[in-house]
Amino acid sequence: MVVRVAQCTIDVEDRDLMVAFWSAALGYQVEQGDDGSAKLWPAGQPSEGAPTIWLQGSGTAKQGKNRLHLDLVADTDPQAEVRRLVDLGARRVDVGQTGAEGFTVLADPEGNEFCVLDAAPTR
Structure with a gap:
């Protein structure tokens, strides 16, 4: 089980x-x-x-960095989705990423971090 x-x-x-x-x-x-x-x-x-x-x-x-976060995947263009989420109130955040990752880190209006993946996870 x-x-x-x-x-x-x-x-x-x-x-x-x-x-x-x-x-x-x-x-x-x-x-x-x-x-x-x-x-x-x-x-x-x-x-x-x-x-x-x-x-x-x-x-x-919220206090401190999340220990667990959501990874979201867009149906179409991930960067267009990032722009839409920012328009809704999210903001880009730096949690130490290098820029070569396959995701964009955002925070919701209360600061909870989440990622928008460039592609769906694979096995």
Whole structure:
């Protein structure tokens, strides 16, 4: 028996800001809770293994570098996707990359790092 990634949880200070960013970035639907949280899930008929995103209200700002982050892949042009994400509120960040990597490092509006890969991972 094995397990699979079912959901990614992100602690957030401003739920509404982060819901707006991540739902637009991923094209996910939103269900907001009364407890300061929100669940985001793929629109339409997602595959059984498609992960959801849980935005968990923390009441505090992010501190330090992420120990775990999302790697996203674009359906088409990765650099066009990077520009779209920046227009939505992401920003480019330097975490020590050399410029020769096959990805672009960004941070969401609250500073959580994530990557946009140049191509989907292979085995």
